[in-house]
Amino acid sequence: MSDSCFVVRLNRYLDLTPTEKKAVASLEREPRDYPSGSMLWQEGDDLSELLIVHQGWALSESRLPTGKRQILRFHFSGDMIGASGIAFRDAPSSIVAATDMVVCRFPRRALGETFTEHPRLAALFFSISQMESIDLYDRLRALGRSEGKARLANLFLSIAARMRAVSGQHNPVIRIPLTQSDLGDAVGLTQVHVNRLIRQMTEEKLITRNRSTVTLVDEPKLIELARFVDRFSALDSSWFPSPRG
Incomplete structure (x- = not known):
């Protein structure tokens, strides 16, 4: 187990x-x-x-x-x-x-x-x-109302939150083995636009990207930019039935 x-x-x-x-x-x-x-x-x-x-x-x-x-x-x-x-x-x-x-x-x-x-x-x-459904709703809302940089920030933060929920560690470095085409198709942007935004976010010291890893350099600013809410950090289990066995 x-x-x-x-x-x-x-x-x-x-x-x-x-x-x-x-x-x-x-x-x-x-x-x-x-x-x-x-x-x-x-x-x-x-x-x-x-x-x-x-x-x-x-x-x-x-x-x-x-x-x-x-x-x-x-x-x-x-x-x-x-x-x-x-x-x-x-x-x-x-x-x-x-x-x-x-x-x-x-x-x-x-x-x-x-x-x-x-x-x-x-x-x-x-x-x-x-x-997971509410996190998806948040991302769909970002697609409809946010500029490209905020969409990308929301995606990176969402992936980081989900990975931290599994690992239990708050690591600013996250492994994202995806192409820029994959990222673009997730946030409704072209590959060229994603490439330009990643360069811009790197220059603004928000993130760094090295092959398959992304480092959230200034996570508070990313959260503010994306208006991100971590849906995975806590769960209310007060209403759960008692365990069996």
Whole structure:
């Protein structure tokens, strides 16, 4: 169980019992390797399985009527992929490996069994899903009302907040193994515009970028620029049912 990145993430928010840890870790059986560029599933595919990311990065994307790509979310170690679309039989977006990955697939019905046996885990999963939804709403609001630099700042801060929720460490250096095209498709900007903004933010001593790492040099100014709210730093579990077992 110590190797379960999903257990580690959940345990940041709630002191899981040994039985709950075992139930969560059981979802991470049979890890599979996927090379960068692999299509884990396509929009419209039967959503009979969910995924837990053990290593690597994936992106959730949708194709616009113009043929352009819109990246909805990035996924990395400790994330469950597919929970946001669990209300539907068909996948609402495509999932593509942005790097080489190790992913654990499990049938959707296994989640229902886990929730039946461990209602406190159901409350925790639901709460984390809502945190991710509100974070996405924040980013969509930034896309509609913010200039490019604020959009990019919001994206960097959101990724940092999610990674810190898993690691438990407030590190200003975050690994983002994404291309500028990926970043642009996530914030509605061209690759050229993203490149120009990163240079500008570097000159203003807001960030530095070295290949696949971004350092948040002046995080308070980035937060002010993006009007960013960290949706992942705390979770209210006062209403959760008591654990079983």
